[in-house]
Amino acid sequence: MTNIRRFIWPLANKGVRVPDSKLSKDKQIEDAKIPEIATIYLQQHIGAPCEPLVKVGDYVSVGEKIGDSKSFVSAPVHSSVSGTVLSIEEKIHPSSGLKRDAIVIESDNKDKWIDRKKINDISDFKKDELLQIIRESGLVGLGGAAFPTHVKLSPKNKIDTLILNGCECEPYITSDHRLMVEEGEKIVKGAEIFAKILDAENVLVAIEDNKPDAILTIDNIIKDYDLKNFKVLKTETKYPHGFEKTLIFLATGREVPLVIENRAGLPADVGVVVQNVGTAKAAYDAVYEGKPIIDRVITVTGDVKEQKNLLVRIGTKFSELIDFCGGFNGTIEKVVMGGPMMGICQNDLDVSTIKATNCLLIFGDGMTGYKKRDIIPKDIENPCIRCGNCVKVCPVNLIPTDLAKYARARKFNLCKENNIDACMGCGSCSFVCPSKIELAQLISWAKNEARNIK
Amino acid sequence: MISDDRDNGMFKVAPSPHLRKDTSVKKIMLLVILTLMPTTITGIYFFGYHALWVIILSILSAEITEFLALKIQKKDFVLDGSAIITGLLLALVLPPTVPLWVPIVGSFFAIAIAKHAFGGLGQNIFNPALAGRAFLMICWPVLMTRWVTPFDAVTTATPLAALKMHNTFIASNLDLFLGNIAGCIGETSALAILIGGIVLIALKVIDWRTPLSIIGTVFILMLFLGQDPIFHILAGGLMLGAFFMATDYVTTPITGWGRVAFGIGAGLLIVVFRLWSGMPEGVCYSILIMNGFTPLIDRYIKPLPLGVKKTRVDKE
Numbered sequence: 001m002t003n004i005r006r007f008i009w010p011l012a013n014k015g016v017r018v019p020d021s022k023l024s025k026d027k028q029i030e031d032a033k034i035p036e037i038a039t040i041y042l043q044q045h046i047g048a049p050c051e052p053l054v055k056v057g058d059y060v061s062v063g064e065k066i067g068d069s070k071s072f073v074s075a076p077v078h079s080s081v082s083g084t085v086l087s088i089e090e091k092i093h094p095s096s097g098l099k100r101d102a103i104v105i106e107s108d109n110k111d112k113w114i115d116r117k118k119i120n121d122i123s124d125f126k127k128d129e130l131l132q133i134i135r136e137s138g139l140v141g142l143g144g145a146a147f148p149t150h151v152k153l154s155p156k157n158k159i160d161t162l163i164l165n166g167c168e169c170e171p172y173i174t175s176d177h178r179l180m181v182e183e184g185e186k187i188v189k190g191a192e193i194f195a196k197i198l199d200a201e202n203v204l205v206a207i208e209d210n211k212p213d214a215i216l217t218i219d220n221i222i223k224d225y226d227l228k229n230f231k232v233l234k235t236e237t238k239y240p241h242g243f244e245k246t247l248i249f250l251a252t253g254r255e256v257p258l259v260i261e262n263r264a265g266l267p268a269d270v271g272v273v274v275q276n277v278g279t280a281k282a283a284y285d286a287v288y289e290g291k292p293i294i295d296r297v298i299t300v301t302g303d304v305k306e307q308k309n310l311l312v313r314i315g316t317k318f319s320e321l322i323d324f325c326g327g328f329n330g331t332i333e334k335v336v337m338g339g340p341m342m343g344i345c346q347n348d349l350d351v352s353t354i355k356a357t358n359c360l361l362i363f364g365d366g367m368t369g370y371k372k373r374d375i376i377p378k379d380i381e382n383p384c385i386r387c388g389n390c391v392k393v394c395p396v397n398l399i400p401t402d403l404a405k406y407a408r409a410r411k412f413n414l415c416k417e418n419n420i421d422a423c424m425g426c427g428s429c430s431f432v433c434p435s436k437i438e439l440a441q442l443i444s445w446a447k448n449e450a451r452n453i454k
Numbered sequence: 455m456i457s458d459d460r461d462n463g464m465f466k467v468a469p470s471p472h473l474r475k476d477t478s479v480k481k482i483m484l485l486v487i488l489t490l491m492p493t494t495i496t497g498i499y500f501f502g503y504h505a506l507w508v509i510i511l512s513i514l515s516a517e518i519t520e521f522l523a524l525k526i527q528k529k530d531f532v533l534d535g536s537a538i539i540t541g542l543l544l545a546l547v548l549p550p551t552v553p554l555w556v557p558i559v560g561s562f563f564a565i566a567i568a569k570h571a572f573g574g575l576g577q578n579i580f581n582p583a584l585a586g587r588a589f590l591m592i593c594w595p596v597l598m599t600r601w602v603t604p605f606d607a608v609t610t611a612t613p614l615a616a617l618k619m620h621n622t623f624i625a626s627n628l629d630l631f632l633g634n635i636a637g638c639i640g641e642t643s644a645l646a647i648l649i650g651g652i653v654l655i656a657l658k659v660i661d662w663r664t665p666l667s668i669i670g671t672v673f674i675l676m677l678f679l680g681q682d683p684i685f686h687i688l689a690g691g692l693m694l695g696a697f698f699m700a701t702d703y704v705t706t707p708i709t710g711w712g713r714v715a716f717g718i719g720a721g722l723l724i725v726v727f728r729l730w731s732g733m734p735e736g737v738c739y740s741i742l743i744m745n746g747f748t749p750l751i752d753r754y755i756k757p758l759p760l761g762v763k764k765t766r767v768d769k770e
Contacts, residue, residue, distance in 0.1 A: 005758050005763075006758075008711070008758070009711075009757045009758040011760055016475070018473060097467075171473065245760055245761065246760075249760065255760055255761045256760070256761050257761045257762075258759070258760070258761040258762045259762075265761055332464075332465060333465065333466050334465055334466050334467075334468065334472060335465045336470075336472055338470075340470075340471060340472045340473040341470060341471040341472075341473065342470050342471070343470055343472060344470070345465065345466065345467040345468055345469075345470075345472075346465060346467075347464070347465060347467055348464050348465065349464070361472075363472065382478075382479045382532075382534070382575070383574065383575050383576035383577070384576050385479055385482075385536075385575065385576050385703045385704055386576060386703045386704050386706075386708050387482065387703045388661070388703065388708040388709065391708055391709055391757065392710075394757075395760070396759050396760040396761075397757035397758055397759045397760060398757070398759055399708065399709070399756060399757070401708070402708075418756075419759045419762055422759040422760055422761060422762065427470050427471035430469075430470075430471050430474070431471050431473065431474055431475050432475050432477070433474075434477045434478050434479050434481070434482055435478075435479055436474065436478070438469055440469065440470065440471065441469035
């Protein structure tokens with residue numbers, strides 16, 4: 001029955017083609033300078049914020065746990081530098097623009113680490129032990145959503161497929177791409193940890209076909225280690241193919257239910273868990289090298305003098321990253337954390353990176369990798385002419401223009417009746433709209449409002 | 455709500471996505487106007503300068519009415535091209551012999567009543583150009599049915615009227631295809647319409663489903679009813695209607711299957727009107743009637759979102 005329904009209303013071939021502008025795809029990952037001041041936000045993940053475990057004036061080493069929460073859906077935070085805690089104060093958080101608690105640490109430039117327990121083999125470890133290491137290392141989804149990894153790895157259902165997400169469908173970003181090319185082995189080993197915890201029979205590494213070198217690298221590693229249950233899945237380069245639910249559908253044909261047993265459906269409900277390749281690499285670091293998540297690869301791209309892929313300590317100020325890339329190129333209009341399709345605009349550069357920061361994208365008059373007309377729509381919003389482009393591209397088969405219309409009228413009941421919760425906020429509708437209506441913004445606002453009504 | 459918490463920043467803040475496709479309403483309208491040019495030019499070629507004046511006056515009247523209607527509503531006037539299309543399309547479905555005040559009155563009705571009285575761009579239920587034509591047909595039926603042959607302008611009947619009244623074919627299918635027949639300014643040449651229509655489909659401006667389902671429905675039904683299906687596809691306003699009227703975004707369904715439903719409905723009505731009504735032609739009314747059905751089609755034909763079994767969540 002589902003097949004007939006999907007034949008009539010297909011989900012394949014949806015989405016949009018955005019010029020991928022991967023300017024930094026051949027740039028090797030460089031170590032960024034260890035920051036003088038590290039700002040560690042107490043909430044860097046979906047779930048409960050952490051409580052600080054240190055006081056002002058305490059000395060902390062690199063990798064020391066400085067914040068944790070008793071809540072299950074949460075992940076601890078660690079110091080990314082060695083030095084003294086300067087203050088615990090409210091700082092502007094890059095993903096909301098609101099002031100949020102953060103621990104500010106002044107580095108002593110010694111880079112003194114905690115004692116790290118390194119291992120060579122995980123076969124002696126029990127699942128619970130591995131899960132515990134991953135939780136204590138503060139792992140969250142590094143693709144951008146920052147969902148605590150240990151929660152994802154503790155599903156109630158039987159998991160048969162682990163999908164490793166290396167699609168990186170957002171234009172400009174190349175951090176996962178470089179990681180796959182340079183650290184492919186660690187990614188595969190990290191995936192093995194996940195597969196062991198989940199008892200997953202199949203591991204699919206999904207990579208978009210605009211990254212042939214990454215596909216080749218991962219494929220060779222799989223062959224070298226003779227991993228029978230691993231497979232590289234080449235996906236078409238199209239946005240938003242790297243989104244969890246879209247990717248699950250493309251890879252397995254299964255649909256994550258929107259609602260199941262009066263709660264939101266999860267990938268585990270269809271026997272799938274998706275993890276980002278960066279998360280897999282971080283899991284390798286955590287388990288094999290005893291290194292909690294204190295750094296990550298960030299692509300700094302757009303209108304900077306030199307686009308780079310940087311291994312950055314978490315809590316580094318955005319301004320330092322831009323300095324490290326030679327500064328701005330021309331007058332700057334927008335600074336975006338994340339990719340151009342879902343990234344979050346930053347008001348100034350006095351904010352610091354978090355675990356989920358995968359890219360810093362600068363838009364200005366340097367026009368690096370795009371044309372002026374593409375970025376800042378100067379046109380005033382026109383009325384909807386019902387061209388149907390948003391319907392054609394919506395990867396979850398909604399009617400964005402209707403939802404936006406209901407949202408404007410504050411008819412949240414109608415939004416709910418029309419499955420507004422299925423929206424993933426990918427922004428494809430806004431991208432194609434000839435009338436330049438902010439469909440994605442209206443819908444995500446209405447989605448939040450609709451949640452408050454029962 | 456956010457601004458209270460922010461210090462004064464240096465950069466622009468805007469919702470994502472930060473990239474937009476290089477498209478606009480103006481561009482789409484311009485493309486439609488350009489693809490109507492083969493039809494317009496063949497119309498002028500066949501029916502002479504009078505046809506050109508009809509077209510010019512129709513467009514001017516539409517644009518001036520648009521300007522006045524927006525002024526009265528205290529809205530900003532933007533030359534987005536939608537009124538030009540309405541004026542042009544209306545002129546193309548007028549007989550080449552109409553007095554020059556007819557397109558002016560028709561365009562005024564199309565823009566003022568059919569478009570702005572319903573709320574302006576994006577809000578109108580009925581295709582303005584067709585509504586204008588319907589209005590003129592009702593008010594001045596004699597003026598609206600005076601047909602002439604191309605080039606020499608001898609009074610004659612249209613092929614469809616000849617078939618209806620006298621049961622004779624007065625033109626070969628080749629003449630119908632090229633447009634060397636009596637008829638409205640822009641309806642005669644199927645070839646010119648096809649050129650524009652195929653370009654629009656190739657550029658993904660219009661959906662191929664609508665013209666295909668209209669033409670397909672008429673073809674199959676006429677075949678089964680013992681008529682010449684090729685003749686019926688090429689004659690009258692079917693081609694122009696299928697490619698340029700029934701594909702008007704605002705007044706037709708928004709989903710692919712909705713457009714198929716629209717096309718089948720319009721095709722069905724065209725066959726009924728042509729075979730059993732008192733008029734030789736029925737494309738205009740068929741599309742207008744289906745325009746009325748559009749909200750209903752959109753209400754019931756909706757895509758199935760990811761992860762749900764039913765399109766609409768039932769109220770508890």
